[in-house]
Amino acid sequence: DAKTTQPNSMESNEEEPVHLPCNHSTISGTDYIHWYRQLPSQGPEYVIHGLTSNVNNRMASLAIAEDRKSSTLILHRATLRDAAVYYCILHGVNNNAGNMLTFGGGTRLMVKP
């Protein structure tokens, strides 16, 4: 899978929007962009994914650049419960036929009351 680059950490105020960036300049045309997050002492949980178009769900929005070399996860109103490590993952075709996730370091989001 192609590599992603995310800031190590970000800070946000409660009830304000948060934009979490991810660069993936070597993305291939068939790579899906997935976001997962890991709350403290829990397993990772799915947030959102997309291929080319922007996506919205009840948790967040995903904005994908036109050239697909970057994407942004948008939390519309951060809550204290959103404090977590957010992982941007490219999910492409694997030679070994598996569809495992390859996690990088992620962005640790801190939310201030």
Next chain:
Amino acid sequence: DSGVTQTPKHLITATGQRVTLRCSPRSGDLSVYWYQQSLDQGLQFLIQYYNGEERAKGNILERFSAQQFPDLHSELNLSSLELGDSALYFCASSLGTYRQETQYFGPGTRLLVL
């Protein structure tokens, strides 16, 4: 609650010992994945099973093995344990093998090797 269950939640054992971690996937999911999370290596994929067959292998040591049973639950066996095997072990499941599928993670098993 993801629907994926893992037992036990915590395990403390000694070097050289063998342990078995158990995972029950979400109802209807055929794929099971095992991941290891340590402080220095982050989250790493170990192995994937699909409908009872091994599908893909990652950075899994030869001392580790896994299997998926006919009822689709999976077990990860860790033997000849070393201090460095202390980590969180997560199981995840998904419907099948497509890249756009969501993976649902269990709460993890925290292994401490003394």
